[in-house]
Amino acid sequence: MPVIVEAQNLQKNYNGFPAVAGIDFKIQKGQCFGILGPNGAGKTTVVVMIYCFHPVSGGKLTVFGKDVNNDPRAIKKRLGVVPQENNLDLELSVRENLLIYAGYYGIKKDVAEKRAKELLYFFGLSDKAGHEVDKISGGMKRRLTIARGLIHTPDLLILDEPTTGLDPQSRRLIWEHLRQLKKKGLTLILTTHYLEEATQLCDDLIIMDKGIILEEGKPADLIKKQVGAKIVEIDIEPTHKNSLIASVQNMISGYQLAGNTLYLFIPEDETAVMKILNTSNYADAYQIRPANLEDVFLKLTGRGLSYEEVSGYESSSFAKTS
Amino acid sequence: MKAAALPKLHKWASYYSPVNRWALKVFTRNLFVFRKTWTTNLVFNIVEPLLYLAALGAGLGMLVEDIEGMSYTQFIAPGIIATSAMWAAAAECSYDSFVRMYYQKIYHAIVATPINLEEVVTGELLYGTFKSVLSGTVIMSVVAVLGLVPSPWALLIPVVLVLNGMAFSQLAMIWTGIVPKIDNFAYFFTLVITPMFLFSGVFFPLDVLPQVLQQLAWLLPLYHIVALLRSLTLGLVSIDLLFHVLWLLVFILIIFPLPQYLMHRRLIK
Ligand SMILES: Nc1ncnc2c1ncn2[C@@H]1O[C@H](COP(=O)(O)OP(=O)(O)O)[C@@H](O)[C@H]1O
C-alpha cells in the first residue's frame, strides 16, 4: 500500500509553545486514519500542517511524496479540507458555494455543475441547492462543507472534527456518508474527540495528548492491548479497594480507580471475577461492559476524553501472572 | 557583478508574483457576490458624493468667489469623483475584507485550495480597485450630465481611477492586516482617510495654505489624483501630469508587498 502522508519527528511551535512535539506516523492509501485526543491535544495543528496552512517548525512532513515546504500548491490540488470551523460562503447559496469553490481549482463550469449536482444528491442536499447557507441546519452546513471538500475529486479528504457540536442523528448521518466514501477507496484523515466516531470509522489511529502520541494502532487492537476485552465497573469505598483487588489480582490485567468507581480490566472472560464479586462484601454495585477507547484514554492519561480531570485517579497494570 | 545582482532582482520580482491567474479567481469570487448585491452597493456609493456636491456646490459655492476662473462647483467636482472612489476602495479593503477574513474565514477556506494567501490578498486588492473605479466612473458620469466635465480628456479618468483604487485598497489592506478588532478601523479613517479627504486640494486650492502644509500634501496620494482629475476634466493637459502618474505608480509598487506581508504575519503562524 502506498504511503500518502508521512510525518517524521514532526513539530510545531506557536511562539515557542510546542503544540506538536515530535510525532511520527504514516497514512496509507485507502485508509481512514484517526487522530483522537481531547481539546488542545494538537489535532488541528497536525492537519493544518498537512494541508499546508501553517509551516512545520521541525521534522519532516510529506504528502503524496512531496515535502509540504516545497510544493504546497501541488499538494493542495489533490486534497480536500473540511476545517474545524465552518467557513462556508454565507453570501452564496448552497449550490453556488460548490461552484465558486470549483472555480478555485480551475474546474470548467459545466464539469463543476455536474459534479455539484452529484454531490448535493449524495449528501441529501438537492432540494436545498438554491437556499442561502445561513438558512440551513448545522448538520446540513457540515455536509455541505464535506461536499465542498470533494468538488475536485481529491485523493485525500481531511476532516477536522466533522461532527463536533452536531446532534446524534446528524452525526450518524455523516458517519454513514464517510463510510460510503471510504468504500469508494477515498483516503480519509479524521480528527475527533468522540471515541465512538473513532471506533466506528477509523482503520488506524493515533491517540494524542499535549502534542505527543500516546498510542497508535487499530482501535480493536489498542483496546485489547491496553485494557482487554471487558470492563467491570464497581461502586466501592476507596478504602476497600485494596482488599478487593487482592482477591481478583490474578484474573485481571489491570485496574483504574476514578473517584468511587473502580474499573477492572478483564482480558478475556469475566466469570471468575464475577464469582468473587458476588460473594464480596466490598462491591456495592457493579456492571460489565465491553472495553472501549475511552478506557484506553483514561488509562493513558488519567483524564476522560471530554477533558475534566478525574479526581482520586489511580491506575495500575499487572504483569500477566499465569 | 551581474551574477550577484540577478538573484536579488529575482527575489524582488517574487514580491509581485501573486499578481497572477490565481488572484484573478479570488477577484472573480468577489465579483460573483457583487453581482448579487450591486444595486444597494452602488446606490450607497453614489448618494453620498452627490450630497456633498449639492451642499458644497449649490450651498457653500454661493458664498465663494470663482477659483482659478471656475465656479466653486466646477472646482470641487473632480475632487468629489476622486474622493468617492477613494472611499469605495478604502471601505472595501477595510471593513468588508476584515469581515471576510476574520468573521467568515473566507481566506482560510480559499487558502485550503491551490490558491495561497498572497494571491487572496491580491485578489481582494483587485476587487477593491474594481469597486473604486466603478464608483468613480458612475459619479463622473453623473457629474458629466450636470455639465461639469467639459473636456473629452475626461475619458482617461477611469485609468487614473485604477491607480487611485489600487493605492487606497493597499492602504486599507495594510490596516486589515494589523487591527485586532473591526472597531479599530476608525483610526484608519480618522488618521488617514479624512485628512486626505480634507487636505488634498479637493475643497480649496492648496496654495492658500502655509508652505509647509503644501509640501506635506505632496506626500498624499489623493493630492496627485485630484491634480490629475482636475486637469483631465478641464482638458488642461501637459507633460506635468505624467509626473503625478509616475508618483502614484511608484507609491503602488513600493507598498505592494506590505499588505501581503502583514496578512501573512497575521494568519500564518
Ligand atoms: N494559532 C495559534 N497560536 C497559538 N497557539 C495555538 C494556535 N493554534 C493552536 N494553539 C495551541 O496549540 C495547542 C493545540 O491546539 P490544537 O491543534 O487546536 O488542538 P486540538 O485541535 O487537538 O484541540 C493548544 O494548546 C492551542 O491553544
Ligand SMILES: [Mg+2]
Ligand atoms: Mg481542533
